[in-house]
Amino acid sequence: xxxxxxxxxxxxxxxxxxxxxxxxxxxxxxxxxxxxxxxxxxxxxxxxxxxxxxxxxxxxxxxxxxxxxxxxxxxxxxxxxxxxxxxxxxxxxxxxxxxxxxxxxxxxxxxxxxxxxxxxxxxxxxxxxxxxxxxxxxxxxxxxxxxxxxxxxxxxxxxxxxxxxxxxxxxxxxxxxxxxxxxxxxxxxxxxxxxxxxxxxxxxxxxxxxxxxxxxxxxxxxxxxxxxxxxxxxxxxxxxxxxxxxxxxxxxxxxxxxxxxxxxxxxxxxxxxxxxxxx
Numbered sequence: 024x025x026x027x028x029x030x031x032x033x034x035x036x037x038x039x040x041x042x043x044x045x046x047x048x049x050x051x052x053x054x055x056x057x058x059x060x061x062x063x064x065x066x067x068x069x070x071x072x073x074x075x076x077x078x079x080x081x082x083x084x085x086x087x088x089x090x091x092x093x094x095x096x097x098x099x100x101x102x103x104x105x106x107x108x109x110x111x112x113x114x115x116x117x118x119x120x121x122x123x124x125x126x127x128x129x130x131x132x133x134x135x136x137x138x139x140x141x142x143x144x145x146x147x148x149x150x151x152x153x154x155x156x157x158x159x160x161x162x163x164x165x166x167x168x169x170x171x172x173x174x175x176x177x178x179x180x181x182x183x184x185x186x187x188x189x190x191x192x193x194x195x196x197x198x199x200x201x202x203x204x205x206x207x208x209x210x211x212x213x214x215x216x217x218x219x220x221x222x223x224x225x226x227x228x229x230x231x232x233x234x235x236x237x238x239x240x241x242x243x244x245x246x247x248x249x250x251x252x253x254x255x256x257x258x259x260x261x262x263x264x265x266x267x268x269x270x271x272x273x274x275x276x277x278x279x280x281x282x283x284x285x286x287x288x289x290x291x292x293x294x295x296x297x298x299x300x301x302x
Contacts, residue, residue, distance in 0.1 A: 045161040050226035051252030066224035068117035072098040074220040075128035082135035099204035150217030150270040218271040229278035236285035
């Protein structure tokens, strides 16, 4: 308890905890739909696009978020268009855009500012550098994402599992795909501040995979994924503070530990059930 009170005594840590928890929640909720649609690596691809855009913005002296958010949203639209038209498989399209954007960002960085503190923070994460603006954007984003899942739950469920059935029932599938893509893009851009381009996709993937080890229903996975994401983030931040570890890496390791634990428990239960039937 003393460690918690000590952490809360620093305003920049409070901003990091609030902003990070909100971004983690958004990433985990959107991640459920993305993982089940086999589109989970979009987080990795969009983070690299965001890094390329941020590198160009910093080199030109522009506001990073003002440049990166529109660019990443356009990249998400482009990936969605390729997927819907079947011209290129999702994983191949993400790999092409990811590698290209990352290479462009590295070249721009090497030719201009070099690996400055700002560039490094977006590459590897620097959650304690989160500003009030980042926290406000995270709060707005979380309200929109929660609203999507609360008020459009059935439509998100239908689009996630069977787009053909969703169209047949009158659901505007392209609209919901665009909404999920845009919200994912904004989440990735905001999350890069705390996790970095190298680790942000973990917030999209791990909570959903962990929740799927414990529950089977879509609603249960959504709820548990959100809870696990926030809890793992807070535990990772606490471990980072106590042991002076990188915040982003600590959060990922905690998520990994939770996933392995739940997966191990599930396998043990399944093994026990099969053994009981044989007896």
